[in-house]
Amino acid sequence: MRFVRELTSWSSGTAGPEQFPYQAVVTEFHRVGKHFVKKELLVQLDQARARVNARATPARELSAFLDVALDKWDGRYDYRSYLALPLLPLPSQVPEGGRAADEVDRPGPGGGRWERDRLLVDLVADALAFELAASTDAIDLLPEQRPGPELSAKRCRLGVRAVSAALTRLGLAGAVTERDPVAAAVTLHRLAVTGRDPARERVLALSMLPVYVSHDEYLFIRVLQAYECVFAGVAEELWGTIAALDTGRPRPAAGRLAYARELISGAGTLFSLLATMQPAAFRTFREYTEGASAIQSRSYKIMESLCRTPEPERLDSTAYRSVPEVREVVRAGQPSIDRSYRAAVRAGSLRGPDLDLVRQQMAAFAEAVLTWRRTHHRLAVRMLGTRSGTGYTEGTPYLAAVRAVPVFTTVSTENRPPRTDPIGGCCE
Numbered sequence: 522m523r524f525v526r527e528l529t530s531w532s533s534g535t536a537g538p539e540q541f542p543y544q545a546v547v548t549e550f551h552r553v554g555k556h557f558v559k560k561e562l563l564v565q566l567d568q569a570r571a572r573v574n575a576r577a578t579p580a581r582e583l584s585a586f587l588d589v590a591l592d593k594w595d596g597r598y599d600y601r602s603y604l605a606l607p608l609l610p611l612p613s614q615v616p617e618g619g620r621a622a623d624e625v626d627r628p629g630p631g632g633g634r635w636e637r638d639r640l641l642v643d644l645v646a647d648a649l650a651f652e653l654a655a656s657t658d659a660i661d662l663l664p665e666q667r668p669g670p671e672l673s674a675k676r677c678r679l680g681v682r683a684v685s686a687a688l689t690r691l692g693l694a695g696a697v698t699e700r701d702p703v704a705a706a707v708t709l710h711r712l713a714v715t716g717r718d719p720a721r722e723r724v725l726a727l728s729m730l731p732v733y734v735s736h737d738e739y740l741f742i743r744v745l746q747a748y749e750c751v752f753a754g755v756a757e758e759l760w761g762t763i764a765a766l767d768t769g770r771p772r773p774a775a776g777r778l779a780y781a782r783e784l785i786s787g788a789g790t791l792f793s794l795l796a797t798m799q800p801a802a803f804r805t806f807r808e809y810t811e812g813a814s815a816i817q818s819r820s821y822k823i824m825e826s827l828c829r830t831p832e833p834e835r836l837d838s839t840a841y842r843s844v845p846e847v848r849e850v851v852r853a854g855q856p857s858i859d860r861s862y863r864a865a866v867r868a869g870s871l872r873g874p875d876l877d878l879v880r881q882q883m884a885a886f887a888e889a890v891l892t893w894r895r896t897h898h899r900l901a902v903r904m905l906g907t908r909s910g911t912g913y914t915e916g917t918p919y920l921a922a923v924r925a926v927p928v929f930t931t932v933s934t935e936n937r938p939p940r941t942d943p944i945g946g947c948c949e
Contacts, residue, residue, distance in 0.1 A: 524549040528565050538573060538580035546590065547726060551662050554733040555593060556809040563594045582608070586727050600817035603810060604746050605728035610640060611753045611820070634780075637754040638687040641747050645794075646713035647725055648743035649680045649706040655736060666802040667736045676740065678702035679794040681709050683747075686787035688712075732809040737802040744795045745815070751788040752820035755781045759827040759858060766861035769868075771875035778882035785889040792896050817843040826851045828887075828928050829859035835926075858883070859931050880932050887928035 527542035546566070550558060570587040573580050585607040588595075592602035601607070630636070654660045656673040668676075681697055688696060696712055699705040714722075728746065731738040758781035765774035815821070822844045825831070830851060835841065841848040862879070865871035871879060927933075 524562060525565070528562075528569065532565070532569055532572065538576075538583040541569075541583050543586070543723065543727060547730070550590065550730050552734075554806075554809065555590070555730050556732040563591060566591055567594065582724075582727075589727075590730060598812045600813045600815060601819070603732070603813040604742060604749065605730060606746070606749060608724055608728045609746060609749070610636065610724070611749060633757055634754065635691065637750055638690050641687045641750050642684045642691070642709075643713050643717070643721070643725060644743045644747045644750065645680050645684045645791075646706075646710045647729075648740050648794075649677050650710045651739050652676050652680075653703065653706060653710075663731060663734050663736045663739055665733075665735045666799060666805065668797075668799060672797060672799075674702045676794060676797050677706035679790070679797065681705045683788075683790040683794050684709070686783070731806065733806040735802045735806040737798045738806045741795070741798060741803070741806075744791050747791055748788060749818065749820050751784050751791075752818065752824050755784050756820060756823045756827060758784070759824060762858055763827065763856050763861045766858070766865045766871065766879075767856075769865070769870040771865070771871050771879050775875075775878045775882040778879070778886050782882070782886040782889045785886070785893055789889075789893060789896060792900055796900055814843070816840050819844050819847055822847045825928075826855060827857055828890075829857050829930055830855070859929050862929075862931050883929055883932040887932065890928045 524542075524545045527545040531540060531542055549562065553559075566587060570584065570591065573583050573587065589602050589605045589608060592598040630639075651660075651662070652668075652673045655662070655667055656670055681702065685697075688694060693712060697705050697708045699708055729739065729742060731742060758777045762774045762777040762781070765771070765777060816839065822841060826847065831841065836848060836851060841851070862871070862883070866876070
């Protein structure tokens, strides 16, 4: 087997991390699915990891890749390793105070907003490229339960729509004009790969390690990775909101909230794309994802806890015990928008029209989050019914219980008209 031959050659020689046979390893994982990789091959990877970790010079990417590949072998498989999040250019934890405003806002490469939009486009464009290649039998990757041409075309249409706002923010509005969804997806992928450096290309390839060989798992992984990208971006905007309120700058605070709302609202269209998953296919590969659940999303919990400090019972629930590092930061006194808002009102730095503006933006953001939760619940019901969730969670009953939990305690959304759920009839 190529996998064995190349890995043995690498392990027995003096080649460095940059010569590691990534492609051979990924190909083998794709051939059978991570859940079914043979024990002897996992042993070899474990030995390779020991060699890498013994080096005086860190090989972070290779070490992270091997940790992701060996998560089931190690008995620590979870949502983060399933989505290969350690390999994606996302912050694992936003430091107190957030990133510097100029770093987040700076246009073009290097700016936090630009980089996350680019990653979002990369992830969705790659998912659509897989759909196109599979529909023409150009690849034999994940061959089971492939969709028909109509469903593939629908995914192309919804995928292009899902990144339209990001393309606009990247200065590429109008770059995808084709009315035919397949042609539009081809153009989107061409835009995504243009100028992409080899390192970024490798990250995309290494971050796709499905547990089974069902076609729809590719889409599932990429959409969930895209959501993690959005949540990380929203968290940075919320950190910026807190910093602005704490320094008496209400209008920048309102601007941050408006941008965060735009991210959450725009990401709702990803649900329409995800809703095209074939329920039978989802239930097939889901059998092998036990231990990984979205309840373990760090980025979402950071986002939630930056809005307001969760009640003690929420912090002691499975939701936060699943992300212990976030839980500890919150318990140590992590700031929140609710807290900063109250302090600004008491100090008199937030009053009059500025107070009204901030409250309006808080309410609008809260409604966008509540809409996202409702849509998430509806999609889960469609796919799971009353089945329990993975990661040893309650599944849809849990989502039903938390979907109306207030985003803020200082601002109510009761008097705002409800937003239309983007998933429509699951889905248009």
